[in-house]
Amino acid sequence: MKIISSSPHFHNSDSTSSIMLNVAISLTPAWIWGCIIFGSKALIVMIISILSSVLTEYILNLFTKEKTVTDFSALVTGILIGMNMSSDVPLFIPIIASIFAIFVVKWTFGGLGCNWANPAISGRIFVFYSFTSAMTKYTIPTILTKNSVIVSEASPLSLIKTAVTSGQSNLKSSLDILYSENFPTTDFAKFLSSKTGFNAYNIDAFFGFIPGSIGEISKLLLIIGGIYLVLKKVITIHIPLSFLGSFSILTWIFGGIPFGLGLFNGDVISSLLRGGLILGAIFMATDSVTSPITNKGRVIFGCGCGFICFLFRTFGSLPESVSIAILMMNIFTPTIDRFIIPKKYGLIKELK
Amino acid sequence: MKLRTFKKGGVHPNDKKNLTKDKDIRILNNVDEVIIPLSQHLGAPAILIKNIGDHVEKGEIIAKSSTLISANIHASLSGVISEIKKITLQNSVESDAVVIKADTIQPTLFTEKYDFNLLSAEKILDIINSSGIVGQGGATFPTTVKLSIPKEKNLDYLIVNGVECEPYLTSDYRLMIEKTDDILNGIKICQKLLNPQKTLIGIEANKIDAFNLIKEKAKGTEIEPVLLKIKYPQGDEKQLISALTHREVPSGKLPLDVSCVVINLGTIWSIFKAVVYKMPLIERIVTVSGECIENPSNLLVPIGTPISHLIKECNGFKSEPDKIISGGPMMGFSFYNLNLPVCKGTSGIIAIKNEIKNKKTNCIHCGKCVAACPMGLQPLQMYKYIVNSLYDKANKIGLMDCKECGCCSYVCPAHLDLVQSFKLGKKLGRKK
Numbered sequence: 001m002k003i004i005s006s007s008p009h010f011h012n013s014d015s016t017s018s019i020m021l022n023v024a025i026s027l028t029p030a031w032i033w034g035c036i037i038f039g040s041k042a043l044i045v046m047i048i049s050i051l052s053s054v055l056t057e058y059i060l061n062l063f064t065k066e067k068t069v070t071d072f073s074a075l076v077t078g079i080l081i082g083m084n085m086s087s088d089v090p091l092f093i094p095i096i097a098s099i100f101a102i103f104v105v106k107w108t109f110g111g112l113g114c115n116w117a118n119p120a121i122s123g124r125i126f127v128f129y130s131f132t133s134a135m136t137k138y139t140i141p142t143i144l145t146k147n148s149v150i151v152s153e154a155s156p157l158s159l160i161k162t163a164v165t166s167g168q169s170n171l172k173s174s175l176d177i178l179y180s181e182n183f184p185t186t187d188f189a190k191f192l193s194s195k196t197g198f199n200a201y202n203i204d205a206f207f208g209f210i211p212g213s214i215g216e217i218s219k220l221l222l223i224i225g226g227i228y229l230v231l232k233k234v235i236t237i238h239i240p241l242s243f244l245g246s247f248s249i250l251t252w253i254f255g256g257i258p259f260g261l262g263l264f265n266g267d268v269i270s271s272l273l274r275g276g277l278i279l280g281a282i283f284m285a286t287d288s289v290t291s292p293i294t295n296k297g298r299v300i301f302g303c304g305c306g307f308i309c310f311l312f313r314t315f316g317s318l319p320e321s322v323s324i325a326i327l328m329m330n331i332f333t334p335t336i337d338r339f340i341i342p343k344k345y346g347l348i349k350e351l352k
Numbered sequence: 353m354k355l356r357t358f359k360k361g362g363v364h365p366n367d368k369k370n371l372t373k374d375k376d377i378r379i380l381n382n383v384d385e386v387i388i389p390l391s392q393h394l395g396a397p398a399i400l401i402k403n404i405g406d407h408v409e410k411g412e413i414i415a416k417s418s419t420l421i422s423a424n425i426h427a428s429l430s431g432v433i434s435e436i437k438k439i440t441l442q443n444s445v446e447s448d449a450v451v452i453k454a455d456t457i458q459p460t461l462f463t464e465k466y467d468f469n470l471l472s473a474e475k476i477l478d479i480i481n482s483s484g485i486v487g488q489g490g491a492t493f494p495t496t497v498k499l500s501i502p503k504e505k506n507l508d509y510l511i512v513n514g515v516e517c518e519p520y521l522t523s524d525y526r527l528m529i530e531k532t533d534d535i536l537n538g539i540k541i542c543q544k545l546l547n548p549q550k551t552l553i554g555i556e557a558n559k560i561d562a563f564n565l566i567k568e569k570a571k572g573t574e575i576e577p578v579l580l581k582i583k584y585p586q587g588d589e590k591q592l593i594s595a596l597t598h599r600e601v602p603s604g605k606l607p608l609d610v611s612c613v614v615i616n617l618g619t620i621w622s623i624f625k626a627v628v629y630k631m632p633l634i635e636r637i638v639t640v641s642g643e644c645i646e647n648p649s650n651l652l653v654p655i656g657t658p659i660s661h662l663i664k665e666c667n668g669f670k671s672e673p674d675k676i677i678s679g680g681p682m683m684g685f686s687f688y689n690l691n692l693p694v695c696k697g698t699s700g701i702i703a704i705k706n707e708i709k710n711k712k713t714n715c716i717h718c719g720k721c722v723a724a725c726p727m728g729l730q731p732l733q734m735y736k737y738i739v740n741s742l743y744d745k746a747n748k749i750g751l752m753d754c755k756e757c758g759c760c761s762y763v764c765p766a767h768l769d770l771v772q773s774f775k776l777g778k779k780l781g782r783k784k
Contacts, residue, residue, distance in 0.1 A: 002688035003674050003706050006772035008758030009681040010365050010519065014720075014765040016713040071713050113714030113766070293719030293732065344728040344750055345360060345590065346600040 020072035026225035034214035038087035053078030080120035083215020097123035205273035226282035242302025280322035386656030391447035395421030424484035428654035442678035483626035488618035510548035515587035518680025528562035538624030644673035674706035721760035731760035743781035
C-alpha cells in the first residue's frame with residue numbers, strides 16, 4: 001500500500017501536543033517550588049486543579065466523540081489554574097475555576113483554538129471575583145515566620161495596596177510599607193542583601209520566599225521556564241519583553257505618584273517582582289490561541305498588557321491586575337491580527 | 353564570513369544528501385522500452401508527428417511544439433513506436449504517451465563537438481528551441497521563452513541556480529563536481545545570448561566543495577559563484593533573486609521585470625549538450641534515494657524510462673516504502689504506479705517510510721506558518737477562507753502568490769493540510 005498525499009512529505013515533527021507538553025514541562029519547576037514552600041496543602045490544590053481540568057475535557061470528549069484530551073491543552077490549563085491559587089483555598093474553588101475554564105471559556109466556543117480568551121486566566125478571574133476573600137488569603141511560608149511573630153494573611157501586594165489606598169502618605173515606597181508592617185525576610189536574603197546591596201525583600205521575592213499563589217512566587221524558576229520555551233521555539237520573546245518593558249517604563253515614570261513622589265521615581269524592580277506579573281507575562285500572555293500571529297502584533301499586544309496592568313496596579317483598588325490586563329488584550333487580538341499583517345514579498349514595487 | 357540568504361521566512365529541513373552525495377553519476381543502460389509523454393512541460397502538449405509502427409532514431413523529433421509556450425519532444429532511444437496510450441503522470445496531468453520498443457543495438461551518436469563561439473545568438477536560440485529544452489528544476493518552463501528577452505532590454509543579472517534546496521536531491525551537486533567544464537561552457541553560451549552585466553551561481557553552504565571547484569575553474573571568467581546560507585526554499589527563483597541581488601519580483605511578474613534571468617543548473621547542462629553536441633533533451637540525471645532504497649544513486653537516464661527500471665538499477669527496495677515521491681520531498685508528488693516514466697522535470701525518485709502521523713488538531717493560532725512563509729503571506733487565514741469556500745477573500749490576501757513550497761505545512765504543529773488546501777483553492781477559485 002502506497003500513501004498518496006499532497007506535498008510536503010516532510011514535517012518538523014512538532015505537534016500541538018508536543019507544544020503543550022513543553023509548556024507543562026517549563027511550568028513544573030515553579031509549581032514544585034511552591035509545593036516545597038507551602039507544603040502538602042499546595043500539592044493537593046495542584047492535583048485537584050489538574051485533575052478537574054483534564055476530567056472536564058474528558059467528559060466533554062465523551063459528548064462530542066472527539067479526542068482532544070490527548071492534546072494536553074487541558075493539562076496546561078489545569079496547571080496554570082493551580083499555580084494561580086493560594087495554597088489555602090477551599091478545594092471547590094480550583095474545581096469551579098477548571099470547569100469554567102474548560103467548559104465555558106474553551107468548549108462552548110468550539111474547543112482548542114477557537115476560544116477568544118485564555119481559559120486559565122478567565123477561570124482565575126471568575127473565581128477571584130466570586131470568592132475574593134478566599135482567593136486573597138495567603139499563608140506566610142514557614143521559612144519566614146520563624147524570624148517573626150507576625151503571621152499576616154495578606155500577600156505583600158495586597159498589603160501595599162491597602163496601605164496606599166488608606167492614605168498613609170508618610171510612606172515613600174512600597175518597600176517602606178513592608179518595613180512598617182514588620183514584614184519578615186529570610187536569613188539568606190539578609191545575607192545576600194548585605195553582600196550585594198539589593199533590598200532583602202526583593203531578593204526574597206526573586207527566589208520565592210514570599211507569600212503568594214503557588215506558582216507565582218519563584219521568579220527565578222519562572223524565568224528559567226520561559227527561557228526553555230523560547231529555546232524550544234514554543235513562544236517568541238516579543239510578548240514577555242514588551243509586556244515587562246512597557247510596564248517597567250510606565251512604573252518608573254508614574255509609579256511614584258501614589259506615594260506623592262512625582263514623576264520618574266517609581267520603584268521598578270520591586271514592582272516587577274510582586275504578584276503574578278512574571279508568570280502572566282511569560283506563560284499566560286503568550287498563549288498562542290489568544291495572542292497575535294505576527295511579531296509586530298505581539299509587541300503591540302505586550303505593550304497593551306503592560307499599560308493596562310500598570311493602570312490597575314497603580315491606580316486600581318483591587319490587587320488584581322495582570323490577569324485583567326491579559327484578558328482585555330485578548331479582546332483586541334483579532335483586531336490586531338486584522339490590521340497588523342506581514343509585508344508580502346514583492347509588494348514594494350507594486351505602485352499604482 | 354556572513355553568508356547571504358533571502359530575508360523572509362524559510363525552514364531548515366534535514367537535507368539527507370549524504371545518501372547520494374558521494375555517488376558518481378551512473379549511466380543507465382539496457383532500457384528496452386521508453387514511455388514518452390507528450391505533456392512534460394508547462395504549457396500546451398506537443399503534437400505527435402509519428403504513427404504506430406514507425407521506426408525512430410535516437411534524438412529524432414517525435415512531437416512538435418504546438419504553441420509559443422510548449423516544447424519539442426524527441427525519441428530518447430532508437431526503436432519502433434509500439435503503442436500510443438493515455439497515462440496519468442505523477443503530477444496528475446493526463447497525457448498521451450508514446451511507447452517505443454528500443455532496438456537491441458543502439459547507435460553511438462552525439463560525439464562530434466561543435467564550437468559554440470562560431471554560432472550567432474539567433475542560431476543558438478534556434479538550437480535550444482528545437483532541442484525541446486525546458487527548465488529542469490521542476491517547473492519545466494520552456495527555456496526558449498525564458499531566454500528570448502527583448503533586444504532593447506539590458507539584463508543586469510544572469511543567475512544560475514545551483515542551490516538544490518530540496519532534501520535528498522544531489523543531481524545538480526554531482527553535475528557541478530563531475531561536469532564542471534561543461535557547466536561553465538554552458539553558462540558562457542547563455543552569457544552570449546543574454547549579455548548580462550553580471551553572472552552569479554548560487555550554491556548553498558552544504559555543497560562547499562562544488563563551490564570551491566567552480567570558483568577555481570571560473571577564475572578569469574565573468575562567472576562568480578556565491579555561497580549561500582542553507583535555507584529552504586532558496587532554490588525558488590524568487591528567493592534566489594532576493595538572496596543574490598536583494599531585489600524582489602513584484603507579485604504576478606517575471607524575474608525579467610527586475611532584470612534577472614534564473615536558469616537551473618541541469619538546464620545549463622542540457623543547453624551545453626544541445627549547442628555543443630547537437631543533442632536534444634533526451635536524457636537527464638535523476639537522484640534515486642530515500643531510506644527504503646537499497647543502493648541510493650545518481651543515474652543518467654533516457655527520458656521515458658519506467659521508474660521501476662531505475663529502482664531495479666538501485667538494487668530495489670531495502671524495505672517496503674510507504675511513500676514514493678517524484679521530485680523532492682517538500683514539493684514533489686507522491687505516486688503509486690511504478691510504471692510511470694521519468695519526465696523532463698523529474699529530478700528525483702524518493703522512497704521513504706511515512707513519518708507524518710496524523711495528529712491533526714484545530715489551528716492553535718501559533719503563527720509559525722506566518723513566520724515560515726517566504727512570500728510573507730498568512731497561511732492560516734487563507735486556510736480558513738478556503739475551508740469556508742471564500743476563494744475571493746483568499747485571493748485578496750495573496751493566495752495566487754503562494755507557490756506551494758510547503759514551509760507552512762512543514763512547521764504546522766496542528767498538522768493542517770495547508771498546501772493541499774491552497775492547491776485546491778487556486779483551482780476552485782479560478783473556476784468561479
